[in-house]
Amino acid sequence: MMKTLPAVLLISAASFLAPATLLSAQPSPARCNVSTKDFRLSGGNVTYAFGVNACGELQQVYWGGRLADNDKLPPARRNREMASFDTPYTTTPQEYAGWGEGLFVEPALKITFADGNRDLVLHYDSSTEKPNGLDVVLKDITKQIYVTLHYSIDPQTGILARSATIENRESDPVTIEQAAAAAWALPHGNYTLNYLTGRWAGEYNLTQEPLQHGARVIESRRGSTGHQANPWFAIQSGSPDENSGEVWFGALGWSGSWRIVVEQDQLDAVRITGGFNPFDFGYVLKPGEKLETPTFYGGYSAHGLGGASRLLHSFENHNILPRTAKTAGQPTPKPRPVIYNSWEATEFRVTEGGQIALAEKAAALGIDRFVMDDGWFGQRKTDNAGLGDWYVNKEKFPNGLKPLIDKVHSLGMDFGLWVEPEMVNPDSDLYRAHPDWVLNFPGRPRTEARQQLVLNLARTDVRDYVYGFLDKLLNENDIAFLKWDYNRNWSEPGWDQLPPAEQKKVYVAFTQNLYGILAELRKRHPNVEIESCSGGGGRVDLGILRYTDEVWPSDNTDPFDRLTIQDGFSYAYTPQVMMAWVTDSPHWLNKRTTSLSYRMLSSMQGSLGIGADISKWTADDGALAKRLIKAYHEVQPTIVQGDLYRLISPRNGSEFSATQTVNHEKSQSVVFAFVHSTQEGRGFPVLKLKGLDPAAQYTLTAIEGKANPREPTTATGAYWMNHGLELDDNFRGDFQASAFRLDRK
Ligand code: GLA
Secondary structure: OOOOOOOEEEEEEEOOOOOHHHHOOOOOOHHHOOOEEEEEEEEOOEEEEEEEOOOOOEEEEEEEEOOOOOOOOOOOOOOOOOEOOEOHHHHOOEOOOEOOOOOOOOOOEEEEOOOOOOOOOEEEEEEEEEOOEEEEEEEEOOOOEEEEEEEEEOOOOOOEEEEEEEEEOOOOOEEEEEEEEEEEEEOOOOEEEEEEEOOOOOOOEEEEEEOOOEEEEEEEOOOOOOOOEEEEEEEEEOOOOOOOEOEEEEEEEOOOOEEEEEEEOOOOOEEEEEEEOOOOOOEEEOOOOEEEOOEEEEEEEOEHHHHHHHHHHHHHHHHHOOOOHHHOOOOOOOOOOOEEEOHHHHOOOOOHHHHHHHHHHHHHHOOOEEEEOOOOEOOOOOOOOOOOOOOEOOOOOOOOOHHHHHHHHHOOOEEEEEEOOOEEOOOOHHHHHOHHHEOOOOOOOOOOEOOEEEEOOOOHHHHHHHHHHHHHHHHHOOOOEEEEOOOOOOOOOOOOOOOHHHHHHHHHHHHHHHHHHHHHHHHHOOOOEEEEOEOEEOOOOOOHHHOOOEEOOEOOOOHHHHHHHHHHHHHHOOHHHEEEEEOOOOOOOOOOOOOHHHHHHHHHOOEEEEOOOHHHOOHHHHHHHHHHHHHHHHHHHHHHHOEEEEEEOOOOOOOEEEEEEEOOOOOEEEEEEEEEEOOOOOOOOOEOOOOOOOOOEEEEEEEEOOEOOOOOOEEEHHHHHHHOEOEOOOOOOEEEEEEEEEEEO
16 A cells, blocks of 8 residues: 655755764764765655764665655764764765774775775765656765765655765776665664575575674675575564565666675664675776666555565566556556467477467467477587577577467467576587677686576677677567576686776676666667566666566476465566466476466466467366466466455465455455465464455455355455455365465446
8 A cells, every 4th residue: 555645855954063072972073074965765655864964974764655846854974073983974874884983894896096096985966856867976085986876765655775876086097996876774673684695596585684793795696696595685674574564665767787785783773775786896987987886676664574575565566667559658567468489398309380370279268379499599409509609590480480470369369488598508609700790708618507697798790799789689570478588607708809907897788778778679679678587686786677577587487386485486576577477287396286276376376378389288288277377367467467355475485375355446456375285284364454444345266276165245345354264174284285266336
């Protein structure tokens, strides 16, 4: 539930000389005698305030529930010197602290100058108002280093977007060794830190731990976002709670190596600093050059972790995800087409006849989009050859892709295709012609993973090649969708075209070129939609989601494992982008046997797809899937773009789990309930629903499964929320699933 309040920006300035006694017991250095200024951003139910203290430092003053515009906040005031070991520069919560003057917490910016100086002290210089925000310029106290901090606040959700532009106006180059997008500070308190960890086939595990003194580092050093940690955090006051309590959360929009440091210092202050990963970083900024950091988004909710994720989901749908030409100007993107993907059915054994046979079966189920996965190009028979050679394999498709695409269209579906543009197999024509195009250190081994190497997308020639083949593919074929894969991390990240001191620019330029290619493709092919996949969920972040319509959360399609993966995923990302396929049973990974109904409902929690070998399905399987796809289509907007309530978590070996979504009009709600494994005869807990209009009447309809026959079919929102929804007493056993819809009368 969100009130739409306008975004408000207040700037006040008062020029006065601060009495030194207010600042510190120590004599104040001369540079502290400057005017103060306050900035305040309000949007949704949030206010964020910061100001210039009397020393010229930009410091956070407040971040929390929305204040009245005429509420006065105490002005920014530098912390006093607690001890000679705790000097004000390090204890004052600066918005963007340079590493200098004895800073012991995580710096936002660390620079080495040409003369060997490494002291950087950023003071307020100027500010400019912008729509829903402002730019604040900081400058080093002696050097011509300017940092423009960009701030904006979303009027609906109160989510802030912060980033920095670093500019060298010195006459010599400087090396940036560390650059954050932003630093956030929290009031003193007892907190729980929530973050997401994982691995291939086991992404998005929610980790919850008390925040303690020291630093918790969440990062990727891999050149891309990574499966192992995701650039999202949520810090809750007190213990974790879905429904109540203050939560501060953030997500970094960067698909290269990244780092978020959450630290509680010796005086209990909490700071969160995030941006480029400083590991192996070194960005040479020549005179006149600028470096743009990624954007760090930050939000606040007084309604627990559930409230935080509902704000993020809404923000992503309204402000991050791209639109196609067909949805241009619409407040949110359209729900994803229900896809069929052939990967688990055929792996590399794709042929025109085989794909057409699958397409016919898929169309009969009511599928919207048919996607051909890996194996259609070059000499791609297994994963050890062909990547890089993006021509259609003539043995498999003698007449090109057109006959298959035409057939798919004639069956009433659109057509999608798998690509892995940034990779090359050494056994490929591309690598034979351009062995220098990959990330490498000359004279050193080139480490392969899945028999492939990473093309150095930072190079202009590689960028042009990748853009060129994709543009040609889309010009020559009627393709509605690309599944864009990325199946390994970096090794030997050398870029020998540049002088040695500049080669580490690869960490920035690679990702910038990736975004550039995606942006240009979307401009030239404005109806094409793109999925971000990286061996499952290895490249999901708010950076890539500006250019891609959906993501593949995990190669693990086991419907039981998926419940936990999807639960974790939903803390940071909207179900709109969460593709979820129904695949075969027993499952290839866990050898678990589950019913088709259970598999369907597990996938229907997100954006549904079918990835099974449907050529082997019985008529009953087909009829069940067809019925559930139809039922899904009817409620899909509520599931993927409504307000999500995680009623019972599947985590920590729970016997049960349940989710509920409510559309923004509160006219429809969808409930999913899963029994994992009944123990000691326990029945399913009564589900106290959330977010309904208490006075409205809602009619309950089963999509799959049964409610307790004693339940009314129509009752008020108050009934469903207070009395709750009772499920059928026989809803027990192993891997059982039910789904219901409630429609306002
Ligand atoms: C990755 C993807 C899979 C599939 C294969 C194809 O593992 O995550 O979905 O596309 O590549 O090689």
